[in-house]
């Protein structure tokens with residue numbers, strides 16, 4: 001039996017933290033109290049204007065490859081989950097492959113499932129490895145969400161940040177990923193979307209993120225609870241045998257409400273949203289890497305990674321670390 005096992009994790013945040021008070025100082029009509037009370041966010045990182053998703057992906061990937069104890073040339077599959085790619089094409093994954101100096105001809109592609117992107121990418125890489133077609137995958141979530149924020153819309157611009165997280169997933173005779181579940185329901189796409197674009201300076205539609213916050217909140221809590229139950233039932237692992245719940249980091253209140261529904265105490269939930277804000281596809285691997293590096297996540301523990309995002313999409317991955 002071939003399993004897919006996480007061999008190493010890495011992450012990267014650009015620049016210095018930008019606090020809620022820094023946003024007020026920049027002229028946004030908000031307050032630390034309002035943001036922290038409603039979302040748990042205290043700070044986020046924002047990439048400099050010339051920094052792209054592939055650069056953030058590169059920094060996170062170098063750390064993950066080092067942690068995995070392998071070389072870039074050992075990677076035969078790259079999947080980058082992003083909604084803020086460097087270009088329409090070439091893909092961010094192929095740009096990352098070139099930056100890493102990988103010339104072995106392994107496959108590389110981007111995957112777009114917004115904040116569920118990393119769960120989709122990890123589940124996809126697992127299928128490639130379990131089929132025997134690939135041996136070692138680099139799975140990355142990388143975002144420069146600051147580029148698609150309307151800085152005049154205080155209801156959304158305070159929520160997001162930039163960053164990247166990566167894992168090396170390799171073939172192993174020991175588990176590994178135990179179960180995955182991916183879902184989408186396109187009928188909900190209007191409640192969180194970027195309904196336009198900028199092309200060579202001309203704007204078509206509305207190129208910034210728009211959100212119905214309350215509708216997103218209710219939807220997120222429901223599907224995160226459902227998919228956590230689904231993936232644990234699939235693996236025959238009771239929820240209380242999961243060591244860490246690592247949800248998409250959108251809002252601490254979504255995580256608390258999901259934890260309450262599942263009967264998972266907050267002591268078992270990895271939460272980095274206070275320091276990172278919502279980094280979309282990067283948020284789960286960023287949280288995972290932080291918890292690995294601060295010693296909370298240990299080898300042999302069971303982790304439940306889950307996300308929800310625009311589309312709407314949602315999904316979960318249960319794994320033994």
Ligand code: ACO
Pocket residue numbers: 029030031034035038039115154155156158159192211212213214216217220248250251254278280308309310
């Ligand atoms: N600072 C101060 N006041 C603000 C701000 C702000 N940044 N933003 C909005 N307000 C004001 C509004 O203008 C409104 O004022 P009014 O009552 O005078 O009209 C008041 O605060 C309440 O606004 P609401 O939008 O109703 O605030 P709500 O309590 O719903 O909180 C929030 C908004 C935090 C976005 C909430 O709906 C939420 O957490 N939703 C979840 C959405 C989320 O996390 N999205 C992340 C992306 S989706 C994902 O990753 C899955």
